[in-house]
Amino acid sequence: MFTGIIETTGKIKAINQLGGDIELIIHAPDLDFSDVKLGDSIASNGICLTVVSVAKDMYSVDVSRETLSKSALKNWRVGDVINLEKAMLPTTRFGGHIVAGHVDGVGVIKHIAKDARSVYIEIEIPAELMHYTADKGSITVDGISLTTNMIKPEQNLVCLNIIPHTAERTNIAYHWTVGALVNIEVDLLARYLERLLHKKSGKNTAGNITEEMLNKAGFYL
Structure with a gap:
């Protein structure tokens, strides 16, 4: 991990x-x-x-x-x-989120723009992975734990802001250009939640998780 x-x-x-x-x-x-x-x-x-x-x-x-x-x-x-x-140790400070290192798909960088000292980036990811994303959620791009600023489901876009420290410590300056391909791993917890809901409901819940469904499955909000 x-x-x-x-x-x-x-x-x-x-x-x-x-x-x-x-x-x-x-x-x-x-x-x-x-x-x-x-x-x-x-x-x-x-x-x-x-x-x-x-x-x-x-x-x-x-x-x-x-x-x-x-x-x-x-x-x-x-x-x-x-x-x-x-790989992390049991004593490692957990600064990011749980990353398995198992790539779920390949994304394409569609837009890059300066945003004050940060860099704003839009990445198109496979449509079947979009339901694992959320505004202010976690996603791994080329191994980097990042927070999604927002998502644009109709365009399969994940929108990110990269702070200077992250850009300086990674390969972003070398590799991340419009059209570049990047490895995507979605939040592991979202995957397990989907699987658990599917087991409880007996139906395929992919992309259709609602507050009502969570309450019926026993996940009281």
Whole structure:
């Protein structure tokens, strides 16, 4: 599990084809490797990837065809800058929200504008993920835990404001341009709530959660 608070960025050093899968070698000179061992998980642009080798300030991971098909990783190139976060410890300060590192879909950046010292960004996400979003809710974009300012359901848009600190500590300045693809993970709690309501009602409640439904299911407001 992760918190969505990015520790540092790394750079893709090599992409090696391995019988349909790929191996990534990531150069991360600012990542603390003192507690990294083989088999550990590191979120890379929000994708939970398993460390298979470590050497000084670099490490490698294997990427399956499933991950390639469900994320923006298939578009990564040597030299790309990516966001990195090691798996959380029980003693970690929980600064973001619960992030599994399991990408739900790929979003497209549609609009970027200055907003005082912040940057206003609109991201189009897959229509089937919109019902997991809410104004002032949490969403993970390229591994970054972010708060949605508002949503525009009719356009499948999530609207965000990026403060200077977040922009400086992540790959936003390198990668986030209009048309860029980003990894999206919706709020894990919203997914479980939907599943629980579906089980209680015996019907598919996706996209149709109302106050009346919550009360009937036992979630008294």
